[in-house]
Amino acid sequence: MNLLDSRTVMGDLGWIAFPKNGWEEIGEVDENYAPIHTYQVCKVMEQNQNNWLLTSWISNEGASRIFIELKFTLRDCNSLPGGLGTCKETFNMYYFESDENGRNIKENQYIKIDTIAADESFTELDLGDRVMKLNTEVRDVGPLSKKGFYLAFQDVGACIALVSVRVYYKKCPSVVRHLAVFPDTITGADSSQLLEVSGSCVNHSVTDEPPKMHCSAEGEWLVPIGKCMCKAGYEEENGTCQVCRPGFFKASPHSQSCSKCPPHSYTHEEASTSCVCEKDYFRRESDPPTMACTRPPSAPRNAISNVNETSVFLEWIPPADTGGRKDVSYYIACKKCNSHAGVCDECGGHVRYLPQQIGLKNTSVMMVDLLAHTNYTFEIEAVNGVSDLSPGARQYVSVNVTTNQAAPSPVTNVKKGKIAKNSISLSWQEPDRPNGIILEYEIKYFEKDQETSYTIIKSKETTITAEGLKPASVYVFQIRARTAAGYGVFSRRFEFETIPVSVAASSDQSQIPIIAVSVTVGVILLAVVIGFLLSGSCCDCGCGRASSLCAVAHPSLIWRCGYSKAKQDPEEEKMHFHNGHIKLPGVRTYIDPHTYEDPNQAVHEFAKEIEASCITIERVIGAGEFGEVCSGRLKLPGKRELPVAIKTLKVGYTEKQRRDFLGEASIMGQFDHPNIIHLEGVVTKSKPVMIVTEYMENGSLDTFLKKNDGQFTVIQLVGMLRGIAAGMKYLSDMGYVHRDLAARNILINSNLVCKVSDFGLSRVLEDDPEAAYTTRGGKIPIRWTAPEAIAFRKFTSASDVWSYGIVMWEVVSYGERPYWEMTNQDVIKAVEEGYRLPSPMDCPAALYQLMLDCWQKDRNSRPKFDEIVNMLDKLIRNPSSLKTLVNASSRVPNLLAEHGSLGSGAYRSVGEWLEAIKMGRYTEIFMENGYSSMDAVAQVTLEDLRRLGVTLVGHQKKIMNSLQEMKVQLVNGMVPL
């Protein structure tokens, strides 16, 4: 910034030369006729020159360091003839500070700035050439403290022409940097000084940290600190803040620019700091304004339930519309419904939810401690972060279930009453969860350490007196309750001691003879047992007609146990057992209808006669060996109408066929368990002869699994297996050996409850297409049958356990045929040599181990069904134990796998491979997307599968596992157990 430029001053400069004959002004004009203020002096020939040229007062305009630029020419003394002794080639520059414009300054008051020498001086020659060698020198002065100053040029005998004098200071020019305005700033006094300058934010901008910059002595802006940002609703454009247009918003000064309103929101205003959600869309307080407005999710889908006695397992898939959010969770509402009145109540606090009722992240839950035999409605509601902002929009799916019969919980509270030398009285309370009406209690007791010889008393009351005890002896008591669902488990052991003879001698006179162990009182016992078997299963059947065959005992039954009515209470029954002559702890014992001379009699012992008019046949659902199997409805008077399956006996049957047909009902009618197909009754008095059973919506398990390949969770599969094992435990406790346990003989209902079916007599195996004649002539389903049963017909519950292992394998492999297409002969040979089926794909290690245990050669080493049930219960309670899968490499090297769908990887085409793993439906998609060779397929990732539209997790797993296996080098040889 110029304070003075001698070349631009039009008029008189007003400088003073002293003495008068020293410096003189040459009044020249330039080509524009502007005066050129040039001062010159050239007293080189004279001694003691001291010529001063004094400028007028120059304001420093607040600058504390000023710069002086001089342009001048100087004569080379050497080029002067003669004057060398006095000639000088320099001059001096001075200044004097002053606040005001006044003169009278003595020369000695001036302060010297510098001696100025020429870079180039000129000679005579130059003059001749008219070449002016102009020098430019710049000096600076500071710090200045007054308002202005004078300059002075002292000549001491040189030949100088001062062509121009420019006086200026430097400043950092006003600038807008980071949306802050920094004003014009005069540089500091010191040449190395940085001046800190604060900026001010431009319009519509704000700051977190005040903006600052530094002005250097050279007039440059350096080191910016802090900045301004356009406030919410404004964005930066060319150093200014511009308003956000309608439809755009900026929520915070920290955002860079205005953004378009996110989906499902809008704004019609300028300078919007947020957008408004469209109708039915919401934003949570914690949602960022840049997030789309969202809505509550739609209802969960495909809810399925699995009822296990008084537990219900629910599973569903996430809603089709998550409302645009990721925070979907589920809430379970439980209602207990009275189907007759059509009213529902809240379930109350007794129901437990595993893992919880609210905020479920997973798509499954288990409800336990429900009431037995009760209709429940569960509403599975999907909620997300905005559900509570739209309380009207509950989105749920309802599942109606009926809990099964469940055995009562154990009796816990047993108290002793009167104790004498030969008797102990006990009382107890009903179990916490009776799960039905308690029909009676069974009290088992024995002398301590004499467990093999015990007595059982049955009582309808909650008190008993055990008599005929030894004095001064400790007796162990265990009590269990029975409902229509069967017996609960025994209570813990309670020990009580009879008093010694001496103490009791005077008071106790009543000597009841001890009932001998192993006494055969067959007829009496028989009457009781038969009466017991009939309870609740017969006498009130038919549409208005009672069966005349009720309560007929069969004389040919023989029991090897003693029985006597307990004296003190006609309701109490008492039996003695010794060394397991009678199976324990059987609820009842199965009676082979063959032991009846007249099979018709047997069927009416165990099956209700139903009047044909009570049955409506609706459609044919299958073909049985004796005729069609239909579905229909049964309406008995005073009862709810039930869906039923009806097996018919075709016309023209022989007497043997009729007997065999009804034989199944005679067996089925003896069973009462949630996992055994329930017999409603038979029609024998009119034609066609029919067997009516409960209806199982999903039909036989093998077909059902094949149809739903890969669709279930492991927990669901284990739930099915648990049901089958529970049914088999019941059968084995009853002493019934099934002989043809296979997935095709299990039925499954809409709640995925599995029930054992297909009970027969000699025909058991005859109508099974899987049963093959053995060398000994009998028909046996080889692939399902234990080796000892094939070899020497040793059919036992242990051989049923073997078959159960095969059923496990069928279930986990979704209905795969055991041993695939191997011939029966090869199967027998391989099994005999110790080879076993390999683990199915994705099989939890715990399940495969259980299968292998069931396939122990030594039948006594196989687990019992109650152990299997316990084991599966444990797995269900602790689902993480199912996470460890049998790994592919340890699974595959069994040659038996070669017969299956998983070959050694030698597939000729993608189609062949997909077909082999039953994923043929994807062949076209694979081919269309460039996976046309096995080499290309080997590169497929899970991501790729999803992209290809393979969305079912089961299918993804199947394909990925098969790929994995193909990569594993297969060992071509059998690996024995």
Ligand code: AMP
């Ligand atoms: P079965 O003669 O018992 O093998 O029955 C033949 C077919 O009829 C079975 O494979 C089932 O598909 C069907 N079926 C039999 N009983 C029932 C039932 N209680 N509920 C539904 N379907 C059944």
